[in-house]
Amino acid sequence: MDLQEAKKRVDELTATLEYHSNRYYVLDDPEIEDYEYDKLLHELIDIEEKYPELHQPNSPTSRVGGKALGQFESVVHEVQMGSLQDVFSEQDLRTFDTRVRESIPNPVYVVEPKIDGLSVSLEYRDGVFVRGSTRGDGLIGEDVTANLRTIRTIPLKLAEPLPFIEVRGEVFMPHKSFEDVVKAQELNDEKPFKNPRNAAAGSLRQKNPKITATRKLDIFVFNLQQIQGKEITSHSESLDYMKSLGFRVSPSYKKYENIDDVIAEINRIGENRNGFGFDIDGAVVKVDNFTHREKLGATAKYPRWAVAFKYPPEEKTTKLLKIEINV
Ligand code: NAD
Numbered sequence: 001m002d003l004q005e006a007k008k009r010v011d012e013l014t015a016t017l018e019y020h021s022n023r024y025y026v027l028d029d030p031e032i033e034d035y036e037y038d039k040l041l042h043e044l045i046d047i048e049e050k051y052p053e054l055h056q057p058n059s060p061t062s063r064v065g066g067k068a069l070g071q072f073e074s075v076v077h078e079v080q081m082g083s084l085q086d087v088f089s090e091q092d093l094r095t096f097d098t099r100v101r102e103s104i105p106n107p108v109y110v111v112e113p114k115i116d117g118l119s120v121s122l123e124y125r126d127g128v129f130v131r132g133s134t135r136g137d138g139l140i141g142e143d144v145t146a147n148l149r150t151i152r153t154i155p156l157k158l159a160e161p162l163p164f165i166e167v168r169g170e171v172f173m174p175h176k177s178f179e180d181v182v183k184a185q186e187l188n189d190e191k192p193f194k195n196p197r198n199a200a201a202g203s204l205r206q207k208n209p210k211i212t213a214t215r216k217l218d219i220f221v222f223n224l225q226q227i228q229g230k231e232i233t234s235h236s237e238s239l240d241y242m243k244s245l246g247f248r249v250s251p252s253y254k255k256y257e258n259i260d261d262v263i264a265e266i267n268r269i270g271e272n273r274n275g276f277g278f279d280i281d282g283a284v285v286k287v288d289n290f291t292h293r294e295k296l297g298a299t300a301k302y303p304r305w306a307v308a309f310k311y312p313p314e315e316k317t318t319k320l321l322k323i324e325i326n327v
Contacts, residue, residue, distance in 0.1 A: 003054075006047050010054045013044040017060040025066025028202040030194065034281065035313040038086070062301055064138035071207065072142035075133035079225040081119055081168060082138055083301055084284065084308040090263055093285065096307045097259040104292045108257055110235050111265040112250040114282035114308055115220050117172030118201045120144070122154065122221070127161035129154065134205065147204050150213035155246035164228040167242055169221035173200040174278045177216035196279050218278070221247040234288045251276070255288060270311050282310040 001009070020037055024030040030037075041060060048055040055061070064083045087093060100107050119135040132148035133141040148154055151171065158165070173181070173196040181199055185192040193199035203215035224238035232238045239249045252269075256262045266283040273280055287293050287305035296305040 001047075003051060006051050007054055010044065010047055010051075013040055013047075014056070014060060016040060017044065021060060021063075021066055028198055028205060030198060033313065038310070064301060065135050067137055067140075072144060072205070075121075075131065075136075075141045075143050077121060077133070077135075077139055077141060079166065080138050081121060081135040081141065081225075082298070082303065084306055085302040086282070086308045086310050088310055088312075093263055093266070093307070093309060094259055096285070097262075100287060100296065100305070103295050104287065104289075106257070107292060108234075108255055108288040109259075109262050110239075110253050110255055110286045110288050111262055111269070112222060112253045112284050112286070113269050113276065113280045114284045114310075115170040115172050115222075115250075116197045116279035116281040117170040118197070118204065119168060120148065120171050120204075120219070121166055121168055121225060122148065123164070123166045124158055124162065125164055127158040129156045142205065144204055146209040147206075147212040150209050151217050151219055153219050153248045158245040160245060162227065162229045162245075164226065165245075166225040166227075167221045167247060168223040168225050169219045169247070171200055171204055171217050171219050172196065172278050173203065173215065174218055176277070177218075181215055219248060220250050222250045222284075233290055235286055235290070236288050266309050273311060273314075282308050284308050 017037070017040055020030065020032055020040075024037070044059070045061050048059065048061055064081075087096060097107075121133050121135070121141065122129065123131045129149070130145075131143065132145045132154075133143050135141050148171075149156065175196065178193070178196040178199055181203075182192045193202060199215070200217055203212050203217055206212065221242055222239075223235075224232060224242060230241070232241060236253060236255055239253050243249045254265055256265065262285055266285070269280070269283045285307055287296060293303065293305040296303070298304055
């Protein structure tokens with residue numbers, strides 16, 4: 001591909017990715033599967049790597065999430081809500097480990113399932129829930145406090161009256177709730193949600209909290225964004241502490257000192273992927289120690305101290321099986 005062809009392809013990919021990004025993040029109504037989107041995005045990343053002069057500042061490869069719809073108040077995130085670099089193979093994980101070890105010779109990693117929902121920030125003053133917002137484009141999100149209050153696993157009051165704490169979590173719809181919602185939508189001749197992620201986003205980003213309350217959403221808190229009145233030095237310590245405050249934190253978080261054990265845990269999560277009762281689309285590997293994280297730093301879009309391993313898309317065998325049985 002010469003420069004002229006590459007430029008043409010970059011323009012096509014940018015337009016296509018912007019269209020699907022808007023459908024996914026802003027309208028909560030995707031038209032293509034995530035792996036198809038990821039394939040197009042990675043094609044663009046590859047071209048931009050080969051021809052850096054074609055990389056535009058607002059390329060879909062440098063942007064996080066989507067713009068707010070304007071139907072909620074805006075919230076400016078004091079601590080940016082970024083994204084994660086995704087990796088797809090054992091080799092990518094080993095490359096990540098090698099890069100980390102160039103700055104941190106003996107890292108400790110935490111591995112957690114990656115929940116497929118939408119990212120939110122929860123803020124507490126004097127131990128009381130005061131504001132909750134969506135990630136939006138990472139810098140500005142939407143104020144969905146009233147809707148978040150309806151999620152029973154979000155504590156409205158913490159076990160300790162800390163002056164201030166902001167945590168980040170993933171709101172998701174458990175499979176059981178998703179089945180109930182889709183059944184009700186079909187009975188009412190409404191357009192059913194495509195998948196639990198889309199259902200969670202649609203249920204959280206609508207104007208009537210009474211409807212959100214019927215959707216039985218849930219949350220896992222996976223990050224400490226800011227805290228006053230307490231010293232915390234590592235991610236695993238922060239998860240233990242947030243748990244003690246009353247948050248429902250990541251369903252599992254295990255610490256490892258070498259990449260072989262990290263890979264084994266990622267494989268274990270992948271093998272059990274269908275048994276969680278909610279969608280997971282990967283596993284996240286994070287450097288545990290906060291000082292080590294600072295040393296590793298971040299790019300414009302991603303931290304250098306974490307990666308998200310994405311499992312390959314699952315074969316849709318259930319439908320086929322049904323047809324075979326009926327025949
Ligand atoms: P990402 O997949 O790059 O991962 C980062 C997100 O993972 C965080 O924002 C957080 O919300 C979430 N997460 C869940 N559990 C976590 C944990 N334990 N630790 C840390 N983070 C955790 O997310 P993204 O930037 O929101 O979006 C990219 C995804 O959206 C891709 O999978 C892409 O396919 C999909 N997408 C799909 C379409 C489509 O049309 N189908 C369009 C745009 C984006």
